[in-house]
Amino acid sequence: MKRTRLTAAVTALLIMIMSFAACAASDTPAENSDIYRFEDYQSSDLFDIESVELSSEYAQKCNTYRFTYMCDGFRIKAYISIPLSAVKSQKPYKCIMLNHGGNRNTGILEDDTTAMVCSACDRVVVGSQYRGCGGSEGEDHFGGDDLNDVIRLIDLCDSRFAFIDMDDFCVIGASRGGVMTYPAARKDKRIKRIIALSAVSDLVEAYNSREDMKRVLKDTIGCTPQEDPAEYEKRSAIYWADEITIPVLMFHSKMDAQVSYQQAEQLYEKLKQVTDCTLISYDDDLHSTLHPGDAQIINDWLNK
Numbered sequence: 001m002k003r004t005r006l007t008a009a010v011t012a013l014l015i016m017i018m019s020f021a022a023c024a025a026s027d028t029p030a031e032n033s034d035i036y037r038f039e040d041y042q043s044s045d046l047f048d049i050e051s052v053e054l055s056s057e058y059a060q061k062c063n064t065y066r067f068t069y070m071c072d073g074f075r076i077k078a079y080i081s082i083p084l085s086a087v088k089s090q091k092p093y094k095c096i097m098l099n100h101g102g103n104r105n106t107g108i109l110e111d112d113t114t115a116m117v118c119s120a121c122d123r124v125v126v127g128s129q130y131r132g133c134g135g136s137e138g139e140d141h142f143g144g145d146d147l148n149d150v151i152r153l154i155d156l157c158d159s160r161f162a163f164i165d166m167d168d169f170c171v172i173g174a175s176r177g178g179v180m181t182y183p184a185a186r187k188d189k190r191i192k193r194i195i196a197l198s199a200v201s202d203l204v205e206a207y208n209s210r211e212d213m214k215r216v217l218k219d220t221i222g223c224t225p226q227e228d229p230a231e232y233e234k235r236s237a238i239y240w241a242d243e244i245t246i247p248v249l250m251f252h253s254k255m256d257a258q259v260s261y262q263q264a265e266q267l268y269e270k271l272k273q274v275t276d277c278t279l280i281s282y283d284d285d286l287h288s289t290l291h292p293g294d295a296q297i298i299n300d301w302l303n304k
Helices: 002-027 084-089 113-121 147-160 177-187 203-209 211-221 229-233 261-271 294-303
Strands: 046-051 062-071 074-083 093-099 124-128 164-174 193-197 248-253 277-282
Touching: 062 084, 062 113, 062 147, 074 084, 074 113, 074 147, 093 113, 093 147, 093 177, 113 124, 113 294, 124 147, 147 164, 147 177, 164 177, 177 193, 193 294, 203 211, 203 229, 203 261, 211 229, 248 261, 248 294, 261 277, 277 294
Parallel strands: 093 124, 093 164, 164 193, 193 248, 248 277
Antiparallel strands: 046 062, 062 074, 074 124
């Protein structure tokens, strides 16, 4: 009888150990499996993974997936694009995070957005829709608590995705994406470089210079700069530029009507005092758009 009980206890213990191992394996693919099989990363806090059908231009260079991840109890939509060269190598690849512009459902990531950057730079590219944007739950607070969505995605890149090399983690902030990128870099030292594309760095100036932005900013932030200047300043790198000590590559058109060139110029003057900063300017009014040759500039900068 004692022997039977002992055998039953050992069997139960083995089942518990095997069950625990199975649960742990669900978070990260097995060591000898294809580390780039993104479907294998499905878990309780990362789900709804589906492959995106790309145009032939991008399908020849990368695989792209939509997925959902949890942050602060919200379901946040996101994209990831993986170079086919990385899949072939089965080695960890460097990564770029793309922080999109706009607000709410304006300027959200499209099916080919991360693929476009991935194809140009041959790096894994991830991007969050942020809460309140592009089908994500929650409300857009324009760089408030929605900044957590960016940090949480960095967490996934760092600890969950076995195929990402975090040594040179770069973040691109386009337009409003500057409000998500500079504060993230201030807070999270895993970010090693910044590319700023027509990026917002002074929300007080943005509020005062554009009538159409007054309502957007008041609705998303919940106040005006006069009512609560601290809420605007914490989102605006111009007020704490000395805390950005990683390399920054800036692109900005001098006649940009959406984010004034003055913002880029003034931030550049501050950043160059504390870090390696380059400002590329153009005599046109293009906003959040790369010019011919910019992709080569970016690749040379990333690879130097």
